[in-house]
Amino acid sequence: MPWPGGGSTPVVEAAAAVPDETDRRIINALQGDFPLVPEPYREVAARLGLDEAELLRRLDAMLERKVLTRFGPMFQIERAGGAFVLAAMRVPETEFERVTDQVNAFPEVAHNYRREHALNMWFVLATATPEGIAETTTAIEAVTGLPVFAFPKEREYFVEMKLHA
C-alpha cells in the first residue's frame, strides 16, 4: 500500500510528527513476531540494517510523539480471564459533554469514540471478570440516566494488523 498522505482530509486528532522512511520500515517490521531471544532489538535492528541504539532511539521517539500508541505484547483479555464488550449510547447533543465526562470517568472504559449516527457514542468496556461487564453497564446507565446498548462479540472473523505505514 502506498504511503498515504498529502491529502486535505480533515484530521480528527492532532497529527503526530510524520514518521520518516526508516520509521516506517521499523513500524512495518514490528507488526508482530518480535523475537523472544535475550537481545531482541539487536536482532530486529540487524534485519533492518540499523544498529541497536538507533532502533531503540527511534522507537522511544515514536512512542513519545505518539506515532506508536504502544509497543509490547497484545493480550487477548478474555483468555486471561477478563472480558470486554462494545457498547453504544444515544446521547442528546446538549448533554454530550456531561455524558462523555461521566462515561470516561469509568476506568473500565478503554476506548470511546463519537460517531455520526443516532447511536452517537461507542465505547469498549474491559473488565477483569465477565461479571464486571454487566455491573459496569448498569452503573453507567445509573450515572448517565441513559440506556446502554451492549454488542458482545458473537464471532470474530479475522483480526490482524494489516495497516502498513
Added chain:
Amino acid sequence: MPEAVARSDLDALDRRLIVATQAGLPRVSRPYDAIGEALGIAGEDVIARLRRMLDAGVIRRIGAVPNHYAIGYTANGMSVWDVADERIDELGARVGALDFVTHCYRRPRRLPDWPYNLFAMVHSRSREEVAVRVAEIAVLLGDACRGHDILYSTAILKKTGLRIAG
C-alpha cells in the same frame, strides 16, 4: 453476555507478568532480563512464559501498535450490515479477509433500534476511500445483505487501551 472464555491456566506469576508488560516492553538491550529483574525471575523464564502465552493465544502478538492517524489513515468508518443469519458466517469470513478491513465481528441485532449483525471496521485516507471500500463489501455481500450504514468517527473521546488491574 460478555465474550469471556474459561480462565486459562495462568498462575499468579503469569498475571504479574501481564500487569508488568501490558503498558509495553522496556526499550533496553535485554528487555526480558529487565522484566525478570522486576519480578524476581530469570530473563529466560520471562521468555518461556511469554512463549507459552503466545502459543495459548493469551498474547495475540508482540509488536508495535501504530496510531492510525499518524500513519495517514485519517478516516475511520465502522461499516455495519444486516446480513441473512444463514449466510453470515460464510460471508463474514470473506469480509474479514479483505485487506482493508481491520476488525470484523458478528454481533447481536438490537431491534428495533439496530438491525445490523455484521461489523467491519474500515480505515482509509479519506471518507471517499472508505465509501469505495464499503461499496466493495456491498458487492461481496450481494442480496444476502438487507441494509447497511457507515458510522464515521468524528472524535476520539478516550483511548487508554485494554488493561487489567494489577
